[in-house]
Amino acid sequence: MADLGVSGYEDKLASFQAVTGIDDLDLCREILSAHDWDVELAVSSFISAPSGFAASNSDSWQGVEDLPPPPPHDVDGGPQPPGLAWKLVTLPISVVAGSLSLISGAVNLGFWIAGGVLSHSFRLLGLGFPATAARVDVPSSSSPNAPLITISSVAAEAATFVASFEREFGRGPAFVAEGFMDALQRSRRDFKMLFVYLHSPDHPDTPEFCSGSLCAEAVAAFVNENFVAWGGSIRSSEGFKMSNSLKASRFPFCAVVMAATNSRIALIRQIEGPKSPEEMLSILQQVVEESAPVLVTARVEAEERRNNMRLREEQDAAYRAALEADQARERQRKEEQERLEREVAEEERKRKEEEELREKAAREAVEKEAALARRRQEKAMSLGVEPEKGPNVTQILVRFPNGERKGRRFDSSAMIQSLYDYVDSLDCPGMENYTLVGSFPRVVYGPDKLTLTLMESGLHPQASLFVELVS
Numbered sequence: 001m002a003d004l005g006v007s008g009y010e011d012k013l014a015s016f017q018a019v020t021g022i023d024d025l026d027l028c029r030e031i032l033s034a035h036d037w038d039v040e041l042a043v044s045s046f047i048s049a050p051s052g053f054a055a056s057n058s059d060s061w062q063g064v065e066d067l068p069p070p071p072p073h074d075v076d077g078g079p080q081p082p083g084l085a086w087k088l089v090t091l092p093i094s095v096v097a098g099s100l101s102l103i104s105g106a107v108n109l110g111f112w113i114a115g116g117v118l119s120h121s122f123r124l125l126g127l128g129f130p131a132t133a134a135r136v137d138v139p140s141s142s143s144p145n146a147p148l149i150t151i152s153s154v155a156a157e158a159a160t161f162v163a164s165f166e167r168e169f170g171r172g173p174a175f176v177a178e179g180f181m182d183a184l185q186r187s188r189r190d191f192k193m194l195f196v197y198l199h200s201p202d203h204p205d206t207p208e209f210c211s212g213s214l215c216a217e218a219v220a221a222f223v224n225e226n227f228v229a230w231g232g233s234i235r236s237s238e239g240f241k242m243s244n245s246l247k248a249s250r251f252p253f254c255a256v257v258m259a260a261t262n263s264r265i266a267l268i269r270q271i272e273g274p275k276s277p278e279e280m281l282s283i284l285q286q287v288v289e290e291s292a293p294v295l296v297t298a299r300v301e302a303e304e305r306r307n308n309m310r311l312r313e314e315q316d317a318a319y320r321a322a323l324e325a326d327q328a329r330e331r332q333r334k335e336e337q338e339r340l341e342r343e344v345a346e347e348e349r350k351r352k353e354e355e356e357l358r359e360k361a362a363r364e365a366v367e368k369e370a371a372l373a374r375r376r377q378e379k380a381m382s383l384g385v386e387p388e389k390g391p392n393v394t395q396i397l398v399r400f401p402n403g404e405r406k407g408r409r410f411d412s413s414a415m416i417q418s419l420y421d422y423v424d425s426l427d428c429p430g431m432e433n434y435t436l437v438g439s440f441p442r443v444v445y446g447p448d449k450l451t452l453t454l455m456e457s458g459l460h461p462q463a464s465l466f467v468e469l470v471s
Contacts, residue, residue, distance in 0.1 A: 158176065158179060169215050193287070198246070209274050216277035255271065392412050394461055415452060420436065435468050
């Protein structure tokens with residue numbers, strides 16, 4: 001073989017890792033070196049070998065729980081398959097067997113390897129999606145025009161396997177079309193164990209086992225009733241990882257696992273090699289009988305947790321209802337108290353306003369009375385002393401609306417204004433607006449005659465006037 005250079009070997013190593021998913025670089029180098037660095041030949045040998053060379057890859061779970069450990073022998077009593085060291089020693093024999101199987105599946109394998117190499121190359125260049133984050137968009141089955149539904153790559157692999165299995169072998173166990181971890185969580189929710197089938201398309205016993213045993217009516221019905229079934233091809237990413245995690249050494253391979261704590265799975269039973277329907281049914285019945293107490297206990301504990309949670313929710317709901325009722329009553333009490341306080345405050349405000357109005361009216365009345373008193377005093381002072389009788393003195397008699405009469409002497413030279421000052425100086429209520437009127441003939445001594453003298457007005461030597469109120 002010609003020297004490929006450092007970059008050439010690294011490219012082949014990366015391509016082999018992309019297809020097989022093996023993380024151990026030293027193991028990949030040994031396998032490629034044994035096949036003269038022929039990637040296609042090494043992959044074919046790896047796929048067709050009785051057991052994969054790679055150790056378990058780390059996945060979204062921590063690994064397979066060690067309790068209970070898998071039996072040291074196969075269920076039929078056969079010896080345990082040889083280890084990795086023996087496989088490396090007998091690697092040339094595997095190469096020959098892989099070459100024969102490569103001829104029969106050259107076309108499919110060529111496309112598969114090319115796809116893996118391209119996918120890995122794109123990821124190295126940062127142009128592709130990570131393997132754990134790949135998504136597939138498929139249209140909804142309910143309507144061709146419905147929006148695309150995004151599913152994960154592992155779910156797409158599972159759906160592809162289910163369709164391929166039913167198309168090739170007919171109806172068998174009801175494999176779920178979802179990833180392994182989703183199926184494991186489904187089995188945990190349903191309080192069932194997970195039946196795992198790893199499909200090896202190139203194994204000679206696979207067609208007979210699938211059509212004769214897995215698809216047997218009794219076996220399929222028992223699996224569907226007592227297990228959640230998950231299947232995957234070892235040519236798919238997750239199926240290959242599960243073959244490493246479950247240490248599948250012989251095919252056909254089935255296993256029964258159960259969800260354990262700390263994101264781990266407990267391996268209950270491995271079923272390796274071809275089995276008749278009767279053997280499969282007997283093994284699965286034994287597994288169900290042995291694991292029934294664990295599942296019943298888990299179901300009872302979960303029911304108790306649900307009952308306790310429901311009781312707590314009911315108690316919380318009752319407490320919240322009582323609290324809300326108390327809060328509503330307290331709000332109502334506060335609102336009633338605030339209403340009463342507002343009414344009392346409004347009454348107090350009105351009382352104060354009325355009191356202020358009364359006080360204001362009283363002050364105004366006092367002020368008005370004081371103003372009238374000052375006015376009467378000022379008018380009386382402006383009149384001066386009443387003159388004695390004489391030829392130049394005029395006698396005036398004033399009659400008020402209430403029938404009262406008042407009289408006074410004035411100088412004949414005094415003006416009509418003096419008569420108004422005289423009336424204003426008297427303590428007569430209701431005399432704010434008035435007019436002095438003469439009776440025979442009727443003469444109104446209004447504002448236009450205030451500056452006339454008594455002589456000029458014809459009131460000398462004596463006259464009688466009426467006080468006529470002006471409305």
